[in-house]
Amino acid sequence: MKLFGLTGGSGAEKAALLVAVVPELTALGLSVSVTKLINHAFDIDRPGKDSFLHREAGATEVLVLSRHRWALMHERRGGAGSDLSALLARMSPVDLVIALGFHDNPHAKLEIEDDQEAEPRWRTDPSIVALVSRTPPDATDRSKPAPQRLAFDDAPAIAQFIAERAEPVLP
DSSP states (O other), X not given: OEEEEEEOOTTSOHHHHHHHHHHHHHHTTOOEEXXXXXXXXXXXXXXXXXXXXXXXXXXXXXXXXXSSOEEEEEOOTTOOOOOHHHHHHHSOOOSEEEEEXXXXXXXXXXXXXXXXXXXXXXXXXXXEEEEEESSOOOTTOOSSOOOEEEETTOHHHHHHHHHHHOEEOOO
């Protein structure tokens, strides 16, 4: 299994890029999964449903399934850290996992440039190996040479770049 990351501000359209790139990766013959670190509370369950009540009652994990899909909900009581390696070990094996967020993890990442972002991460994060941009680079900014740029609307090129640069997941 290999790993590659996407990072960018909340308005950077990471989801839109991923929706375009995942079909390109699968067209290259890769099986793909996605993991996303969210900085706010969320719930995939609904209040009043049995599975919700089981978690509310104190169950650590609740697995729900239908003939269409299954989901494992794990309660992180006490706010344990975000150990990406431990999470990947719980996932079914695939060729490639795309990790959204997980900024502090040292795996290779693309940063989606965002005009709203106060300071681009690539200036201080050596794990960012390229930028995805909607605009040409600013030729006046010479504080640090920017990494390679890929066009936001060129999903095939982005997919090829990710496929070539993804790193093996280490146990």
